[in-house]
Amino acid sequence: MIILARMEASARILALVKLANVGLVLIWGFAVTFVFVRILPLAEFQAFLLLVAFGNFTISAEFGLTSIIYARLRRHWLGGDQADSGFRLEEMGVLFLFLGLIVLGGTVILIAALALGWFDTAMPLLFLLFFLSACVNLPALLAKRALAAVDGNFLWEALDCGRRVLTIALLLAILLGMDPRLSIALQLAVSLLVIGWAIAHVHRRLGMTARHWLAFRVGGGHVRAHYLRDIGASAAFTASDIIAYNAPYFTIAMATSDARPMLIFDFFFKMSRALSMLVRAVVEAALPRITRAYHAGDRARLRQLLARSLGAGLVFALLLSALLLSVGDWLFTKLFDGRATIDRTELALIVAALAALTIICVSVYVQGALGRFSILLHRSLPFLAGSLASAPLALSLAPQRFDLAFLGFYTLTLIGAAILHLLSLQRLARA
Numbered sequence: 001m002i003i004l005a006r007m008e009a010s011a012r013i014l015a016l017v018k019l020a021n022v023g024l025v026l027i028w029g030f031a032v033t034f035v036f037v038r039i040l041p042l043a044e045f046q047a048f049l050l051l052v053a054f055g056n057f058t059i060s061a062e063f064g065l066t067s068i069i070y071a072r073l074r075r076h077w078l079g080g081d082q083a084d085s086g087f088r089l090e091e092m093g094v095l096f097l098f099l100g101l102i103v104l105g106g107t108v109i110l111i112a113a114l115a116l117g118w119f120d121t122a123m124p125l126l127f128l129l130f131f132l133s134a135c136v137n138l139p140a141l142l143a144k145r146a147l148a149a150v151d152g153n154f155l156w157e158a159l160d161c162g163r164r165v166l167t168i169a170l171l172l173a174i175l176l177g178m179d180p181r182l183s184i185a186l187q188l189a190v191s192l193l194v195i196g197w198a199i200a201h202v203h204r205r206l207g208m209t210a211r212h213w214l215a216f217r218v219g220g221g222h223v224r225a226h227y228l229r230d231i232g233a234s235a236a237f238t239a240s241d242i243i244a245y246n247a248p249y250f251t252i253a254m255a256t257s258d259a260r261p262m263l264i265f266d267f268f269f270k271m272s273r274a275l276s277m278l279v280r281a282v283v284e285a286a287l288p289r290i291t292r293a294y295h296a297g298d299r300a301r302l303r304q305l306l307a308r309s310l311g312a313g314l315v316f317a318l319l320l321s322a323l324l325l326s327v328g329d330w331l332f333t334k335l336f337d338g339r340a341t342i343d344r345t346e347l348a349l350i351v352a353a354l355a356a357l358t359i360i361c362v363s364v365y366v367q368g369a370l371g372r373f374s375i376l377l378h379r380s381l382p383f384l385a386g387s388l389a390s391a392p393l394a395l396s397l398a399p400q401r402f403d404l405a406f407l408g409f410y411t412l413t414l415i416g417a418a419i420l421h422l423l424s425l426q427r428l429a430r431a
C-alpha cells in the first residue's frame with residue numbers, strides 16, 4: 001500500500017501509466033477497424049460504423065453524471081464540502097441504477113433496429129455483443145472517476161491496462177480463426193470481471209454498505225434537492241457534445257451513399273479520439289493538483305498548471321500532426337484495406353482540426369472536474385450548430401467535392417469552438 005501511495009502521489013508516474021493505458025485503448029480502437037474491415041463486406045462494415053456511432057451515443061448518454069460525482073466527491077475528499085449539500089454515498093447507487101437503465105434502453109433500441117433491418121447485417125448477434133461490450137465502459141467510467149476522486153488513479157489505470165491487453169489479444173484472435181462472436185463475448189466477460197473488482201474496491205474505500213447502493217429514494221432525493229441544476233447543465237452539455245462529435249456519421253450517410261466521405265470522417269474521428277485520450281491522460285494526471293489549487297484559491301498555481309496542461313496537449317497534437325503529414329496516406333490506406341485514399345489537403349485540414357481540438361479537450365476536462373457545467377454548455381452550442389450544418393452546407397455548396405468541403409466546414413467549426421474555450425480558460429485563470 002505504501003508503494004501504491006507513492007506511485008499515486010507522483011504526477012510523472014501517474015502520467016506514464018495513463019499514457020500506457022491510452023496507448024492500449026488506441027491499439028484496441030484501431031484493431032477493431034483493422035479486424036472488422038477484413039471480415040465484413042464493405043456495406044456491412046458501413047453498418048458496423050453506424051453501430052459504433054450508436055454505441056458512442058449510448059456510452060455518452062450518462063450526461064456527465066459521473067463528472068458531477070467526481071467534482072462533488074473530490075471536494076468532499078479534500079475537506080472542502082462537509083455540509084449536508086455535499087456528496088452522499090447513496091448517490092452512487094442512484095447513478096449505478098441510471099447507468100443500468102441506459103444500457104437496457106440502448107439494448108432495446110438496438111434489438112428493434114436489428115429486427116426492422118435498420119442495420120444491414122447478417123450477424124445480428126455479433127452486433128449486439130459488440131454493443132454490450134462497448135456499454136460496459138459506463139460502469140467502468142463510474143469506477144474510474146470514483147477512484148480518482150479519492151486518490152485511486154494509479155490503481156484504476158493498472159487494472160484497466162490488464163483488461164485492455166486481454167481484450168486486444170482476444171480481438172486479434174479473430175484473424176487467427178476464432179469466431180468473432182466468441183471473441184466479443186469473452187472480451188465482455190473480462191471487462192465485467194475487472195470492473196466488478198474495481199467497483200468493489202470503491203465500495204471498500206468509501207466504507208459503503210449494501211444499503212447505500214440500494215437507497216435509491218434517499219440518494220435520488222438528495223440529488224434532486226441539492227444539485228439538480230448541475231445535472232441539467234451537465235446533461236445538456238453532454239448531449240450537445242455527443243451529437244456534435246458523432247452526428248457527422250449520420251449526416252454524411254444521409255447526404256451521400258459514397259463510402260469515401262464516411263471513411264475519411266471515421267479516420268479523423270479515430271485521430272481525434274487518439275489525441276483526446278492523450279490530452280485527457282496528462283490533464284487527469286494534473287487534476288489532483290489543479291483541483292487542490294482551485295479549491296484552495298491559489299490562482300497563481302492554477303495558472304501554472306493550466307499552462308502546463310495546454311503545453312503538454314499541444315505537444316501531443318504536434319507529434320500526431322507530424323505523423324499524419326509523413327505517413328497519414330499510408331496509414332489510411334492500410335487501415336481501410338485499400339478501399340479508399342486520402343490526399344494532402346484533407347490531411348492538412350485534419351491537422352488544423354486536431355490543434356483546435358487540443359484546446360477544447362483541456363478546457364472540457366478541467367472545467368468539468370471543477371463542476372463548471374453551465375459554462376461548458378454555452379461553449380458547446382456553437383460547435384453543435386456547426387457540426388450539424390457541415391454536411392448540408394458541403395452538399396449544397398460543393399456537391400462535386402463533398403468530402404473535402406465537409407471536412408473544411410467541420411474544421412472551421414472546431415477552430416471557432418477552440419477560440420471560445422480558450423477565452424473561458426483565460427477567465428478561469430484570472431478569476
